[in-house]
Amino acid sequence: EVQLVESGGGLVQPGGSLRLSCAASGFTFSSYWMSWVRQAPGKGLEWVANIKQDGSEKYYVDSVKGRFTISRDNAKNSLYLQMNSLRAEDTAVYYCARPLAAIAFDIWGQGTMVTVSS
């Protein structure tokens, strides 16, 4: 079964850091771009970042550039999101997602909640 499972969410103070992980199974992880998408409480979906199969290309939404870093370990079938200098507006459910060509997300994880609050 194709599956993505996120972990690492929690409560963090403004200015703090958190690292999210996404474990992939059921498909050849190293053959796909991978992405993070978030959703603030009661709000819509917002794309966060993409990473190429070999990690050589990374793209970010402007609001997280310089603060978040997407990375992957193909040997461990895992995707990561290092989040630094967190702000209240980063509070959201963070989804790991697998994009097809032209970036259609066909597989999503269940999400992990990140709350930034003092």
Next chain:
Amino acid sequence: SYVLTQPPSVSVAPGKTARITCGGNYIGTTSVHWYQQKPGQAPVLVIYYDSDRPSGIPERFSGSNSGNTATLTISRVEAGDEADYYCQVWDTTSDHVVFGGGTKLTVL
């Protein structure tokens, strides 16, 4: 940056046809994807590349894209179709993924 505009809400009676629009500048020149999201659940891809359906998605779901508007059409609407629907494109000029604001479909 590229902007996708969706109506906040659409209401439809059971058995009727729901149409949810997604407006964007020259959107007809790019591929549009649609997602269904029910409360407390992750989004599900229901239409990709304007009009293709993933396996397991009922034929009642269809899509079209032309000019400045893409449309998700749900025929013979059922109570279980009540959800939020999002359109999405990949803006190749910026290499950014863009989502519409979402449309809440209410089945009366």
